[in-house]
Amino acid sequence: MTSLASERSAGLQPGTSPTGDGPLRGWQEPPIQVAPPFVSSAGQEAIDLAARAGLELDPWQQHVLRVGMGERPDGSWSAFEVAVNVPRQNGKGGIIEARELWGLFIGGEELILHSAHEFKTAKAAFKRVERLIRGCPDLHKRVKTYRQTVGEEGIELHNGQLLRFIARSKGSGRGFTGHCNILDEDMILGDNEMDALLPTMAAVDDPQIWYLGSAGIGALSVQLARLRKRALAAIEEGRTDPSLAYLEWSADLHVKECPVDCTAHDDPASDAAVLKANPAVGYRLTLEKVANERSTLSAAGYARERLGVGEYPSEDGDSWAVIGRDVWEALADGTSQMEDPVAFAIDVTPERSHASICAAGRNGEAVHVEVVDNRPGTDWVAKRARELTEKWQPRCWVMDPGSPAGSLIRDLTDALKADPDEEVGEDEEPRLLAPIVQTKTRDVVQAVGQFYDAVVSGQVAHLDQAPLATALAGARKRDLGESWAWARRGVGVDITPLVGVTQARWGVFVEIEEPEEEVEPWADFG
Template sequence: MTTPESRTEELREQLSRLYGLECVPRWGTPRNEDRKTYGGKVAKYAAALGTPFMPWQRYVADVALEVDPDTGLLVYRHVLLMVPRQSGKTTLQQALMAWRACAWPRQGIVYTAQTRNLAREKWEEEHVEALKAAPAVWKRVKAVVTANGREHIKFHNRSRWGISANTKKSGHGPVLDMAMIDEAFAQVDNRLEAAFGPAMITRPQPQLWIVSTAGDEDSEFLNFKRQLAHDIIESDLRLASRFCAFDWTPPDVYDRTDRRVWRAVMPALGHTQTEEAVQAELESMAPADFDRAFLNVTSVEQPEPDKNVPSQEWPGLVDLESKRGRYVALAVDITPDRQYACIAVYSVREDGLEHVEVVDHQAGVNWLPERLKQLRDRHNPIAIAIDAKGPGGALLLELEEDAERLKRENRPSGLSRPKNPDKPAWGDLAVPTAADVAAACGAFTDACRPPKDAPDDEAQADDGHDDGAALVVDGEFEVVSEVVLGTIRHLDQLPLNLALANAVSRPLGDAYAWGRMKSSGDISPLVAVTLARWAYRARVHLVVQAYDPLANIW
């Protein structure tokens, strides 16, 4: 089975070998080396126009212009290209349109941008001027018509290169062989595609290019095409699809200040861009604006802070020296789309404070069973928590089926729930109920918030309830008190920090739980540390008292 990691590594090896390209798109159609391509011819036009291709541009041109060996026609009818701003989209488009106009007679080519005025401005000031500056190409031009509403470049072979407006009547007219929808983030709907499609239907090898940097939540046309491209590339459909795509964007978890992230998503870096220039933009731009422009990340409107999520308190709980205590509990959580999974650990430190930590946060889910067994054998945890009512339900079923199989084969035991809930063993699975999940989320929030001021002696009444020391020590055996406030400590790990920033709660009865579907990003690290904390507190008194020989030594 092809995984996101293996797919990316295969593409990385190919692009490095063919183009010396180390900046690999997160989603990219690979080059089919059994097919011929017109990419080399377009590269010659780019050089003639004074903008020699960068490696990423040559890769895109080679793949997009592959030729079907059976028909001799272009393989791909639709092309999606998404790269950060100022990466070289315009120079690639110019070379493509110039080549197409000259390659065959009577080619209809149209260019669109956010508005008709912007399309005309770019066509007149960049496209036409680039052709004029390239004598080898300009000699093929018969005339440039600038009359309002009739703007086009006419070639001696009767090809036409014009512009179109973003209206319901756009594209209705002469047949088209190449349509270039530039800055597609600004398209409010699919009206251009709906108009261009019929104009291309009778042509032997038409291409519709959708070119853009990421937009925002209102960029419905682009966002739909982007998700469609991802689905195709991640499935076996990519082998037969007539839709190719190239999307440079970081993983869901990233650090915008990390230059390694820049080098992974900015294919023009080191060619037409410098890290110093990007750093200057980072320092002057709002984070969301920088992410959209330079990391090609869709801008999402941030909701009002959720009062149930301790995001404001979280930075103050950093302790880079924090270490696990004697006993630990583990938990696992998976994102709803099963693209990422997280394993976290919870422990009570020697000083009574609580330690939470992300152990693993990786793409996919197939790595989880073996990794959980490794951690169980290495750390002998009090429990391993999995929420059966969430995306982890399938994992729980797989683990318990595997445990039954190993038992029948008289092999080392797998992972399963305890036979007797009142007598769990070390490393048994802990599966919370809905009420447990709600209690765990509320208790985690409380544990992140500072202690309330104690009432004075006169106001204080002994009601028999303990609002809780952080730690009760019973001989050698640690027990966390029922209510612990302000005692969580973490290592400032980026996946966990981002999970807190992305998290939104959802109602669960009269309480709340972390909302995987409602949150703006991957919150599996937050869910995992919350469940690990619950598992520790639910099982520590049952497991340690029953099995620790030191528990009764005074």
């Protein structure tokens, strides 16, 4: 269920102010939300208690508490797990503090365990809660001690209730049986931590886990990816998850194949995308400050840190989701070779951390595909392309100008000049050792479809190279109208070997326009 079909808290429309005439506000309800049904909520108690302690919560923070603390008819939690995925500096800490205050002073939870990836984060959270309690005499008098010993930080009440603060990175927390577990910085949370935590909660009556953090950062975001997958599956199938409340503020950015007038995706440079991903705009964030971030951060960094566009690893069970492992391995042939002429292709990861040069050529009725190089960075690509061209004399190099590799077309052109010292005019093209074919969107779609069909029909041969197998294991589809292409975002693996061989195979068959021959002026024959 999306937030539009969910329990509505403040009734605010995206990008509006509470009164309708004030400054622009971020979305107070998330664009992605799923939650089990509930008949009542302890969230209002947490909101009111936080206000008594001097913590005034934004409408979006109140919405999270109302949904996350929903109750079934018997008074038990409707959601065993609550996940909040929101960009940095929006105020997720206020949600944590309100939930912990409720657990201590209203909910009667015997042990509340607050963990973070780093000790300094847990320590800072401890100090914030301590200040709130000390500032409210009615709450402060119920405290027996504020534990300050390093590694033992916590707040203990006279009745024995305890709020502990620990760092997961130090191996702490194993064996604790918390009635409520707060997992801060959940974008750095893997199986080891979850394996240590969940079994300890089996004997607890009506426990609850809260995950809070920002967008996924790849391989480290194992548990966040798992939660997000459950939420998206429920939304896609038009149902709720029976035990998970998941709320995510993020933009859904344009892809390069989007038409100019696309309204289904968000422009990363727009204020609308910022408002969609940052509920604190108009409260503690401003569009002006965000604009400064946009001009300073890399495109990928800005998308992740401010627009909530994360990278989420796939679980083993999700591997080989597009092309089956058995199908691919059946096509492996350690003796396979390419016939001349061959085609080469280049691809680069979105963050430009790795690049691949791939090749393809006929092998009887099949086409042999191969990863020639897969290395970190991009500064090596042009020189290597020159070497391969001189050795293989390929029919073409294939480049996608709209992809991250597009920025290398100029370098590749310079590297492939037949005469490096040749001077050409502004309207002239240099003579190249091999032509560079730049794909269009329809070519990308056709290349992927042709590669897939060739694999399924057994018309591909390969050497069972690890980089290509890894890319295929983690590959996902990205819908393009009624067709699809390889998804670059959120796959958690380097898919440049797969994109490269897909384009190189297409290059084996593409028609290449021959350069027009220069005709001598008639005067020369007079």
